[in-house]
Structures are given as C-alpha cells and as structure tokens.
Amino acid sequence: MSALTGARFPRWYDPLDDRVCRAAWSRLIEPGDVQAWEFVDEHGAGPALRCLVEHQAHPLVPQRWRVRLEVVEPVRDLSVVARFGGTFVVPGDAEWPRGLDDLGVTRPVGLWARGPVGPASATARSVAVVGARTATPYGTELTSSIALGCTDAGFAVVSGGAYGIDAAAHRAVLAGQGVTVAVLANGVDRFYPSGNDVLLRAVAESGCVISEVPPGSSPTRYRFLQRNRIIAALARATVVVEAAWRSGAQSTANHALGLGRPVGACPGPVTSALSAGCHRLLRQGAVCVCDAGEVIELATCLGEAPAAEPVLTPQPHDGLDARQLRVYESVPVRTPASLDSIGRTAGLDAPSVRAAVAALVTRGLVTGAEGRWVRTRPGSSDGPG
Amino acid sequence: MSALTGARFPRWYDPLDDRVCRAAWSRLIEPGDVQAWEFVDEHGAGPALRCLVEHQAHPLVPQRWRVRLEVVEPVRDLSVVARFGGTFVVPGDAEWPRGLDDLGVTRPVGLWARGPVGPASATARSVAVVGARTATPYGTELTSSIALGCTDAGFAVVSGGAYGIDAAAHRAVLAGQGVTVAVLANGVDRFYPSGNDVLLRAVAESGCVISEVPPGSSPTRYRFLQRNRIIAALARATVVVEAAWRSGAQSTANHALGLGRPVGACPGPVTSALSAGCHRLLRQGAVCVCDAGEVIELATCLGEAPAAEPVLTPQPHDGLDARQLRVYESVPVRTPASLDSIGRTAGLDAPSVRAAVAALVTRGLVTGAEGRWVRTRPGSSDGPG
Numbered sequence: 001m002s003a004l005t006g007a008r009f010p011r012w013y014d015p016l017d018d019r020v021c022r023a024a025w026s027r028l029i030e031p032g033d034v035q036a037w038e039f040v041d042e043h044g045a046g047p048a049l050r051c052l053v054e055h056q057a058h059p060l061v062p063q064r065w066r067v068r069l070e071v072v073e074p075v076r077d078l079s080v081v082a083r084f085g086g087t088f089v090v091p092g093d094a095e096w097p098r099g100l101d102d103l104g105v106t107r108p109v110g111l112w113a114r115g116p117v118g119p120a121s122a123t124a125r126s127v128a129v130v131g132a133r134t135a136t137p138y139g140t141e142l143t144s145s146i147a148l149g150c151t152d153a154g155f156a157v158v159s160g161g162a163y164g165i166d167a168a169a170h171r172a173v174l175a176g177q178g179v180t181v182a183v184l185a186n187g188v189d190r191f192y193p194s195g196n197d198v199l200l201r202a203v204a205e206s207g208c209v210i211s212e213v214p215p216g217s218s219p220t221r222y223r224f225l226q227r228n229r230i231i232a233a234l235a236r237a238t239v240v241v242e243a244a245w246r247s248g249a250q251s252t253a254n255h256a257l258g259l260g261r262p263v264g265a266c267p268g269p270v271t272s273a274l275s276a277g278c279h280r281l282l283r284q285g286a287v288c289v290c291d292a293g294e295v296i297e298l299a300t301c302l303g304e305a306p307a308a309e310p311v312l313t314p315q316p317h318d319g320l321d322a323r324q325l326r327v328y329e330s331v332p333v334r335t336p337a338s339l340d341s342i343g344r345t346a347g348l349d350a351p352s353v354r355a356a357v358a359a360l361v362t363r364g365l366v367t368g369a370e371g372r373w374v375r376t377r378p379g380s381s382d383g384p385g
Numbered sequence: 386m387s388a389l390t391g392a393r394f395p396r397w398y399d400p401l402d403d404r405v406c407r408a409a410w411s412r413l414i415e416p417g418d419v420q421a422w423e424f425v426d427e428h429g430a431g432p433a434l435r436c437l438v439e440h441q442a443h444p445l446v447p448q449r450w451r452v453r454l455e456v457v458e459p460v461r462d463l464s465v466v467a468r469f470g471g472t473f474v475v476p477g478d479a480e481w482p483r484g485l486d487d488l489g490v491t492r493p494v495g496l497w498a499r500g501p502v503g504p505a506s507a508t509a510r511s512v513a514v515v516g517a518r519t520a521t522p523y524g525t526e527l528t529s530s531i532a533l534g535c536t537d538a539g540f541a542v543v544s545g546g547a548y549g550i551d552a553a554a555h556r557a558v559l560a561g562q563g564v565t566v567a568v569l570a571n572g573v574d575r576f577y578p579s580g581n582d583v584l585l586r587a588v589a590e591s592g593c594v595i596s597e598v599p600p601g602s603s604p605t606r607y608r609f610l611q612r613n614r615i616i617a618a619l620a621r622a623t624v625v626v627e628a629a630w631r632s633g634a635q636s637t638a639n640h641a642l643g644l645g646r647p648v649g650a651c652p653g654p655v656t657s658a659l660s661a662g663c664h665r666l667l668r669q670g671a672v673c674v675c676d677a678g679e680v681i682e683l684a685t686c687l688g689e690a691p692a693a694e695p696v697l698t699p700q701p702h703d704g705l706d707a708r709q710l711r712v713y714e715s716v717p718v719r720t721p722a723s724l725d726s727i728g729r730t731a732g733l734d735a736p737s738v739r740a741a742v743a744a745l746v747t748r749g750l751v752t753g754a755e756g757r758w759v760r761t762r763p764g765s766s767d768g769p770g
Contacts, residue, residue: 138654138656142655142656266655267652267653267654267655267660267663267664267667267673268652268653268654268655269523269652269653269654270527270651270652270653270675270676271523275652276675278652279652279673279675282652282667282673283672283673283679287668288652288664288667288668288673290655290661290664291655294668
C-alpha cells in the first residue's frame, strides 16, 4: 500500500526527503494553489504532508487535496519519469530555475523535466517565443527567423509545444542546433498534441521538456493557462509573434508584464485577425519587435537590468524571510517582552518564535536580557545603548 | 517701384498694415527663421520692416534677408492669391489656427490659404494622416479607410498633398464629402506634384490649401521639412500609415511629439520596407493604431486633454507677455526704482518700459509713488502695505 488514505504511512514517506514529498504535493494539487504553497513553505513539504495525512478529516483541509490522497504515489511517478531519463527538480537544486521564484505564492512545488539540459541551464539565457496555433505563413516564417536569430546569438528559446507559432519556434531552434525548451500543460511522459509528437521528442532529446504536473496528467484548459506563467517566469523576455484578439499568448504576455519581464509583440497587417492580439499588446505597452536583433535587444537591455530598479534606502529588515519579518515586527521597540508575548503578537508557536528571535539576534536586530527581548535601536547595532 | 532697396519706401508700405507687412516678411524669410520671428514679435511687422530697410547695410542685418529686399512685393502677392480666391491669414485673424502658436519662435509670420474653408475652421477638429509617397496598396487602402472613418466622425484630415499616402487621404475625404486640408511646401498658386494637380484643385474647391511661403515659391527640401511642422501643429494628432525607415513622415511625427501632440503609427508586415518607419515610430513611443476608431480615440482622448497637465500653483506673472515679464523681473522687490533704472536692468527702451509698467500696475503687480516703482508684495494686491 502506498497511498496516503490509510492509518499507517506508506513506506516511501520520509519527512526529510523533500524531493519525494514535493513530488507527492505535485500530485495532490493543481498548479498555482496558493494555500498549498504557503502550507509547504511554512512547515516544509514533509511535515506539511504528515499534518495533512494525520488531519485529513479536519474541516480545514481543503476538499480538493483530500480527494487526491489516494492517488499519491510519488516514488512511482519519479520512476516513471526516470525511465524517460527525466527528473523532478525542486527548489535548492542546482537546476532549479531561479526565475520561478519571482512567481511568489504561485511558485510550482517542483518541475518535472526531461532532456539532456537541466531547466536552469536551459533557461538561464532565454527568450519565450509564443503565439497562435492557427498561425499564418507570415507568422511561422517570422517565428523561424526570430528563433534562429536568437539561437545564433546564444539564446535558448522557450515555448509551449503547441501547433503553429510554438512549433515553428522549436523547429527553427532544432534546425539551428540550439537549445529549446517546451513547457507542457500535461505530464512529460507523453507528448501533446499528438501531431507534435516527433517534434517534442526531438526537443526532449536535445533540449528540455518541462511540466509542473506529474506524469500521466492530461492537459486541461486551466493547466494551459497556468503553464503560461511558467513560460513567462523562465524566460528573460516574452515575444508574441501572432495572436488573435483573445488568446493564450495574451495570457503569457500578461504574466510576463506582471513579473516585470519585458514583452515584445510583432506587428503584422492590420487586416490579419492573427495580428490583432499583437496590435492589442502594442497598445497595452508591449515593445514592437520586427526581427531577432530587436528581440535580443529586448531580452538583453531590459532583461539584464535589475540595476535599473530604484536604489532604495536599506532597511534593517531587508533580507528577512516572511516569518522572521513577522516576529521582528512583533518585538517591542521600547519595553522588552517575553517569547510568549512576542509569539502571541506574531501568531506563531514557541519554536518558530525562538528560531526567528535567534536569527534576529544574530543580525543585531533584536537585543535580549533576562528572557525578554526588544528591538535594537538604529545606530546602536553593537548592543543596547 | 515697389521693392525695398531704394531710398524711398514703396507706396504699399504702411507700418500699421500688419497683413501687408507680414506678407512682405513671408517673402523675405525662409520658414522657421527664429531671428525674424523674434524681430517681428518685438517691434511689430511694420516697424521691424522699416528698421530693416533703413539699416539694410548694417552688419546686424542678416545677409539672407538683405538679398530678398528687391523681390518684396506683398501687394502683388496678395492680389495673385486673391485671384485664386485665397487670402493671407495673420495672427489675430479669426481664421488664424491657434495650434500654430504652439510652435513658439518657429511660428509662421502668416499663412497663405486657398479654399472655401478657412485654416482655423478647417483644422479645429482634425487629424493629420501622412506617409510614404511610394505607398503600397496595403498602405493606400488602410489610409482610405482611416481617412473616411475620420470624415464620418466629423474630423477634418490634414495632409501634405504628396503622392501615395497623402493623396489617398485627401482623395478618401473628398469621396466622403468631408473637409481636407493640404499643406504645401510651395506657393498656393500652383500645385505640386503636377500629377496631383486635379486632386489638389478639388481640395482647394471644397476644403483648404495652405502654405507659409508666398505665391510663386517652389518646393525645396528645406521647405518640405519645415512644412511638416505646420502639419503637426495644425492637427490634434498625427498618424503615419506607411513610411520608410528614413522619411518625411518621421519628421512630421517628431514635430508632433515635440509639440506634445499624440502620434499614431499603423503596423504592417515586418517584411515591408514601407512599414519599417512605422515600426520604428512604435518603438519610439508612437501609439499603435489599426483603424479609424483607434485614430479618433488618439485624437480625442489625448488631443483634448490639456486638462491632463499638472495643476500648477498660480504665479503672479502668469499671462504676462515676454516683454512684460522681462520688465516685471527688473522691478525691485524692496527699494522703488525709476523707469530709467528699470529699463537699464531689462535692456529695453523707455517707451517699452513705460507701456509694460502701466500694464503691470493695472494687474496689481507693481506699485508706484513719486515716479519710482516696486513690486507689490504678495497678499497686498490692493495696494502697498
């Protein structure tokens, strides 16, 4: 027995095995489940899983998680993907793409990946080229030219593995012997749509195929839309070559804009319904890009410019994690307080408060005497004044 | 004898006839002559002309004015244009388009105009539609559609009377029985290019043909470029439909941007050299416009929004003309000064200072006693405290 519905934990369960536990969470939840991400982030994937299993009947456990408990078999999922030469990459791994962390509470719990190039290596210097499934010859030719130009400039090309613009982008990179990354809305054990089977197989053999849903998962409309946020977060810039007025590419572009990533759109004839989405994006602030050179400029000048962010006055709490910040803001400024009192203010249990206060003392932000703690005054970081 | 080179003034010369004297200046100078505009603005067209004639050998008189003195025949120019039913419109006339005043020191001294609709009436609610002479069928069809849509929405269409996009714009408006305005780089007595003779004749019969150069003037490259600033200043918004990478339309768009007027550019195939200039404009911040609706939105939402300017704290000197401001700033804040002293500080002659001080006293900005003058203190505008 390996499911999580019984009274005993299955043999695979080890709260310290973050990868296996995250693989379990990947099966339990749908992409972008904010509550799951916060739960896993607060307790760790293993302890969160134990808590879920032990309290599975508790009314605070969302029904959507409970119904999946019996299909959770992470070791099997990992071995299925391993059979294809794939892995499950989790935060902290060298191949975890750091761009995903910009997704905040909609970060994936892990990435299922296939192919000789790891997700971080493949996307470190990449642009997303996306667009309509029902592309015109104008769109596919322009896509090929842009994708090949990006390849020649040493950029990987990320796309969604769909017909039309996506396929043209992957195909051009393969022809140019570059690295291309297909982000799927279904499991990496099979390729969808079936007409792109040969193409996606070639991507998996030379580049990287990625999904946040476990093997065997089918692509749903919801997963397609969520998949778009992964594409936007992986690439330095997103370019829409052709798109109808309402389109998935528009959603990818919106995710990229929300992440502060540069977005480009290719112009086309105003008489083409498949350029209407691009012109709409141009009116919404996307940059007009006509060739690979302008796409590379978009991904380089803008994408490499966190230096362009305003220089802010350093704050004492810079670099604290969410829990440390919560505790720091609960430590009094004048009258020292006990750990219990701080815990009540912060809404956190004693071990969490103790760990956070210890970290704050190490940073010189909090000072203690006789079991009571107070914020260190600014300018007296050597100790209390 | 009517030229200005002799010792006696020709019979037409009357320093109080602003129109005739400005017509003379229109012949004397090339468009955009900043020194001429400042000279005429400071002294008035008539006195400036007298000064020029009386001191024509003076080294301060620019050679470029001196060489034209012998061809100045404003009465003849006015009668030539009158023969075509035309007029010479000058600042202060009801038909002087106020948008031209935004050109500042590059304002024209007057406008030669032909046609049943005056320049101000014709351009009060207008968009400029400009572009390549060697337009493609895509460009001319899009131009027709935009121009006709603007006509139907009650907008006049301003353009440059050239082949290609300009001609398509004028033609569509004529077909829709709307008002179209052709701004020429040559005199309004003849039509250039000759292939557009019939078209421009039709514009002159139903709308308005405008030029800042007098009748008989031929179009030079310099005049074409200067003409573009007039187009940009007359219209609420400027739209470029098709343009090569380097083009006159780019210059019109740059003038419009410099004037704070909205600029639109139509996208097209990236493979078309005649859309390259439009895509360049889109990358420079022009708004992507695909149809008449979006052009009208550009001209309405943005063009009608001087209300969108920041609300500034009113200053005592708001609304003063340049000379009054110069005198105001030369009046002491504390110790009253004589008119002579103020004139020395301002660098102005006694009559100018006297007139300006009188205006400032009327506005309550300056207070006088015993022939000495001082600035009125803020909050005591009823009189000295």
